[in-house]
Amino acid sequence: MAYWLFKSEPDVWGWDKQVAKGAAGEEWDGVRNYQARNNMRAMKLGDQGFFYHSRQGLEIVGIVEICAEAHPDSTTDDPRWDCVDIKALRPMIKPVSLAQIKAEPRLAEMSLVKSMRLSVQPVTDEEWTIVCAMGDTAP
DNA sequence: GCCAACGTTGGC
DNA sequence: GCCAACGTTGGC
Numbered sequence: 001m002a003y004w005l006f007k008s009e010p011d012v013w014g015w016d017k018q019v020a021k022g023a024a025g026e027e028w029d030g031v032r033n034y035q036a037r038n039n040m041r042a043m044k045l046g047d048q049g050f051f052y053h054s055r056q057g058l059e060i061v062g063i064v065e066i067c068a069e070a071h072p073d074s075t076t077d078d079p080r081w082d083c084v085d086i087k088a089l090r091p092m093i094k095p096v097s098l099a100q101i102k103a104e105p106r107l108a109e110m111s112l113v114k115s116m117r118l119s120v121q122p123v124t125d126e127e128w129t130i131v132c133a134m135g136d137t138a139p
Numbered sequence: 140g141c142c143a144a145c146g147t148t149g150g151c
Numbered sequence: 152g153c154c155a156a157c158g159t160t161g162g163c
Contacts, residue, residue, distance in 0.1 A: 009161085032159095033146075055161055098162080117145060117160050 003123040004039065004049035005112060006064065006086065015051055015061045018088045025067040025087030028120070029075045036120035040084045041070045049086065050123065050131065052112070059095040060131060064088055092135035106130055 006028060008014065018026065031037055043066045051062040068085035101107045107130060111121035123131075132139040 007161090035146095058162075115145095116162075119160085 002042070002044065002047045003125065003128040004043060004047060004066075005052055005060075005121040005123050006049050007052045007054045007119045007121075009055045010053045010057050011055075014053065015088070015091070018051060018062070018064065018086070019091075021087065023067075023087055025085040027074060027083050027085050029073045029083045031073070031083060031120060032081060033119060035118055037080075037082055039120045039122060041082055042122075043069060043084050045069055048089065048128075051088070057095075058099070059097040060092055060101075060135065061095045062088055062091045063137070090137070093137045094135045096131050096135045100134060101131070104130065104134070 028040065031040065045066055045068075047066045049064050049066070050060045051064050052060050064086040066084050067087045070082040070084055072079065073081040073083045098112065101110060102113055107113065107127060110123070110127050111118055115121065129139050
């Protein structure tokens, strides 16, 4: 299983809204960046990801699961853009802030630190384990 | 709200 | 195919 990270501004689409969608999940639409799209195309059913609040919050607040693999983004007719569906799995017991991640030497290579602007990122197994531990949350 | 970083666009 | 201009992202 692979791990990922999804960024969203909480006032546009936050963790609470994602949770409210329940098991049905929601399209992760609106991505207009090739690298982010390619990451979504690589996702498999059952892969998990961190849900990160950008701009406001600046912390990982929960864990989501891919519940539909890449399909055309319903918010555009442009065939270039695909998206996946994700559903909330569980919240972080303790949210893990960007500052904490930057302060952890073992996470120095994380995309969140290295590729700040990429909105859908891969997370390594090791990074996943470390961040879950920092958040007192089961991996 | 500012602005640096970065991706995309389009003229040549 | 280069690169300047432009738009967007996101931390601060």
